[in-house]
Amino acid sequence: xxxxxxxxxxxxxxxxxxxxxxxxxxxxxxxxxxxxxxxxxxxxxxxxxxxxxxxxxxxxxxxxxxxxxxxxxxxxxxxxxxxxxxxxxxxxxxxxxxxxxxxxxxxxxxxxxxxxxxxxxxxxxxxxxxxxxxxxxxxxxxxxxxxxxxxxxxxxxxxxxxxxxxxxxxxxxxxxxxxxxxxxxxxxxxxxxxxxxxxxxxxxxxxxxxxxxxxxxxxxxxxxxxxxxxxxxxxxxxxxxxxxxxxxxxxxxxxxxxxxxxxxxxxxxxxxxxxxxxxxxxxxxxxxxxxxxxxxxxxxxxxxxxxxxxxxxxxxxxxxxxxxxxxxxxxxxxxxxxxxxxxxxxxxxxxxxxxxxxxxxxxxxxxxxxxxxxxxxxxxxxxxxxxxxxxxxxxxxxxxxxxxxxxxxxxxxxxxxxxxxxxxxxxxxxxxxxxxxxxxxxxxxxxxxx
Numbered sequence: 001x002x003x004x005x006x007x008x009x010x011x012x013x014x015x016x017x018x019x020x021x022x023x024x025x026x027x028x029x030x031x032x033x034x035x036x037x038x039x040x041x042x043x044x045x046x047x048x049x050x051x052x053x054x055x056x057x058x059x060x061x062x063x064x065x066x067x068x069x070x071x072x073x074x075x076x077x078x079x080x081x082x083x084x085x086x087x088x089x090x091x092x093x094x095x096x097x098x099x100x101x102x103x104x105x106x107x108x109x110x111x112x113x114x115x116x117x118x119x120x121x122x123x124x125x126x127x128x129x130x131x132x133x134x135x136x137x138x139x140x141x142x143x144x145x146x147x148x149x150x151x152x153x154x155x156x157x158x159x160x161x162x163x164x165x166x167x168x169x170x171x172x173x174x175x176x177x178x179x180x181x182x183x184x185x186x187x188x189x190x191x192x193x194x195x196x197x198x199x200x201x202x203x204x205x206x207x208x209x210x211x212x213x214x215x216x217x218x219x220x221x222x223x224x225x226x227x228x229x230x231x232x233x234x235x236x237x238x239x240x241x242x243x244x245x246x247x248x249x250x251x252x253x254x255x256x257x258x259x260x261x262x263x264x265x266x267x268x269x270x271x272x273x274x275x276x277x278x279x280x281x282x283x284x285x286x287x288x289x290x291x292x293x294x295x296x297x298x299x300x301x302x303x304x305x306x307x308x309x310x311x312x313x314x315x316x317x318x319x320x321x322x323x324x325x326x327x328x329x330x331x332x333x334x335x336x337x338x339x340x341x342x343x344x345x346x347x348x349x350x351x352x353x354x355x356x357x358x359x360x361x362x363x364x365x366x367x368x369x370x371x372x373x374x375x376x377x378x379x380x381x382x383x384x385x386x387x388x389x390x391x392x393x394x395x396x397x398x399x400x401x402x403x404x405x406x407x408x409x410x411x412x413x414x415x416x417x418x419x420x421x422x423x424x425x426x427x428x429x430x431x432x433x434x435x436x437x438x439x440x441x442x443x444x445x446x447x448x449x450x
Contacts, residue, residue, distance in 0.1 A: 016028075025055060101113070136212065172233070181240050295430030315383060367396060
C-alpha cells in the first residue's frame with residue numbers, strides 16, 4: 001500500500017527527531033518502503049534527513065540514496081566519509097553504484113573506490129564509469145546469469161546457483177560460447193523440463209535481442225518498449241556479453257526523455273525542476289521568451305506594413321487574434337503528432353506523402369471552420385459577406401500553411417540530429433503567428449484591393 005505523506009506525519013517525524021527518539025522512528029519506518037522514506041527525507045530539513053539516514057541500516061539506506069532528490073543526496077554524501085559511502089555502494093548493483101559514485105568529486109571517487117571491500121565489484125564500477133551515461137554501457141549492470149553452450153543441464157544448474165547469489169533479480173539466462181560471445185538465451189521451462197544430461201546447445205533459444213555498449217539510451221528504450229522486454233543483454237564490439245539493462249532503468253530513461261521533451265515544448269531550454277534556484281530557472285526560460293518577443297516584434301512590423309488596410313477596413317483588425325491563434329494551434333497540433341511519431345519510430349513513407357496527407361486534412365478542417373467563421377461573423381457580428389469570405393479564405397490558407405510547417409519542421413530537425421521537440425514549443429507558435437498574419441493581410445489585400 002502506498003504511503004501518503006501528510007503535514008501531520010511530517011510533523012510527527014520532526015518531533016521524534018527533535019526528541020532523539022531512534023526507537024520510535026525505527027518502529028514507524030520498518031513497514032515503509034525505501035522509496036517512501038526517501039520522499040519523507042526530501043521534505044525534511046537537511047539536518048533531519050541526515051539524522052534519519054544515520055539511524056537506518058545500510059541495506060535500506062543504499063536503496064534510499066537512489067530515490068533521493070539530487071540536491072538532498074549530494075548533501076548527504078558530503079556528510080559521509082569515503083568508507084561510509086563505500087559501505088553503501090557494496091549493497092548496490094554495479095549500475096546503481098556507478099550512478100552514485102559519478103556524482104562525487106574526482107578526488108573523493110578514488111578514495112571511495114579504494115575503500116570498497118569487494119575488488120571485483122570495484123573493478124566493475126570502474127569499467128561502467130568509462131561509458132557515457134546516455135549509452136547502453138552507462139545504463140547496464142554487470143550482474144547477470146550466464147551459462148556455457150557446452151554445459152549439461154546439471155552443470156548449468158550448479159553454476160547458476162553460484163551466480164544467482166550476486167544477482168538481485170534473474171530476468172534471463174544468457175548462453176555464451178567459450179569466448180564469452182552471446183549465443184542466445186535459455187528459458188526456465190526448457191531448463192526444468194530437460195534431462196540433466198542434455199546439453200545447453202540442444203535446447204537454448206538462438207534468437208535473442210541485444211544492444212551494443214555504444215547504443216544510445218533512447219534507442220535501447222525503444223527496442224525494449226517495442227518487444228516488451230524486461231531485460232536486454234549488452235555486448236561489446238566483439239559480441240561478448242558485458243552486461244544487461246533492466247526495465248527499471250529504462251523507465252527512468254523514458255521519464256527523463258519525456259520531461260525533457262515536455263520542457264522543450266514549453267520553451268524551457270535546460271533540464272530544470274520547480275525547486276531549482278531562481279537564477280537557474282531564469283536561464284532555462286529566458287532564451288525562448290526573448291525569441292518569442294523578437295517574433296512578436298516581427299509580427300507587429302508585418303501588421304504595420306498593412307496600416308492602410310486597417311484604416312480602410314478596420315474590421316480586419318478584430319480578426320487578427322483569431323488568425324494568429326488558429327495558425328499557432330494548428331502548427332502545434334501537427335508538430336506534436338509528428339514528434340510523437342518520431343519518438344515512437346512510427347513515421348513511415350516519404351515526406352511528400354506525409355505532407356500531402358496534412359494538406360488534405362487541413363483543407364477539410366479549414367473548410368469546416370471557415371463556414372462556421374463566416375456564418376458567425378455575419379449573423380453574430382454583422383460583418384459584410386465580402387469581409388467574411390475574405391477572412392474565411394485567409395483562414396483556410398493559414399491552416400494549410402501552419403500544418404505544413406508543423407509537419408515539415410520536426411522532420412527537418414530530426415534529420416539533422418536536432419531534438420524535434422523544439423518544434424512543438426514557442427518556435428513553431430511564433431513562426432506560425434508571423435506567417436499567419438502575413439498570409440491573412442496579403443489575401444485581404446488581393447481580394448479587397450487596398
